[in-house]
Amino acid sequence: EAQVTQNPRYLITVTGKKLTVTCSQNMNHEYMSWYRQDPGLGLRQIYYSMNVEVTDKGDVPEGYKVSRKEKRNFPLILESPSPNQTSLYFCASSLAGAEDYGYTFGSGTRLTVV
C-alpha cells in the first residue's frame, strides 16, 4: 500500500532532551516536507526537500533540523525541544513539487514537551 509512515504517533518528552521523528515513504517520491499543525493556524511548513541531499527552510524552521540521505526517509530532529514545540506534526510527500501533484500525508505525530 502506498503510504507515508511516521513514528512515533505519540511522544511526551522533557525540555532539552533530543528527539527524532521518523518519516518514510514507499512511493519513490522526490519531494518531502514537514508541517506542524496548531489550532487556528492551519498547517505551517517547517522544512522541505526537493531530492536527496537537498533541503531548505519553510516558514517555521527555528529549533528543527532535517536530513535527506535516502530518497525514502526524511527524519525531523529536535536538538533541544521546548514547550512551544508542543504540536501535531505531519510528514508529507509528493512525486515532484507540491504544485504538480499535491501531497500524501502521514498520520501525524502528537508531540508534548513538558
Next chain:
Amino acid sequence: GENVEQHPSTLSVQEGDSAVIKCTYSDSASNYFPWYKQELGKGPQLIIDIRSNVGEKKDQRIAVTLNKTAKHFSLHITETQPEDSAVYFCAASGAAGNKLTFGGGTRVLVKP
C-alpha cells in the same frame, strides 16, 4: 510570501443541506489550489484541486470555484452527509512549487 485566509472556522449544517467554505490568497502568482479533508486522528487527504486556468471543477457532491481576479476560491459540498464531518483545509501553491500554504481550517459538523 503567500498568505491564505479561510472562513468560517466552524460550520454546522443539517444533513442534506449545502456547505460552503471560502478562502482568499495574497500571491497573484499562485496557480494551484487544493482542498484537503482531515478526519479525526488522521492526516489530511486531498479531495479536490483546481488550477488557475480553470474556473470551476466538480467531483460528485463537491465542487470548487476559483476567481483569480478577486484572489479567492471556494469549496461547495452539496447534500451533506454525516461522513462529511471533518476539518477542511484550503491551500495555495506559488510559482516556485516548493510548498503549499494552508488556510487555518474549517471544522464542519453535519447534524443528522
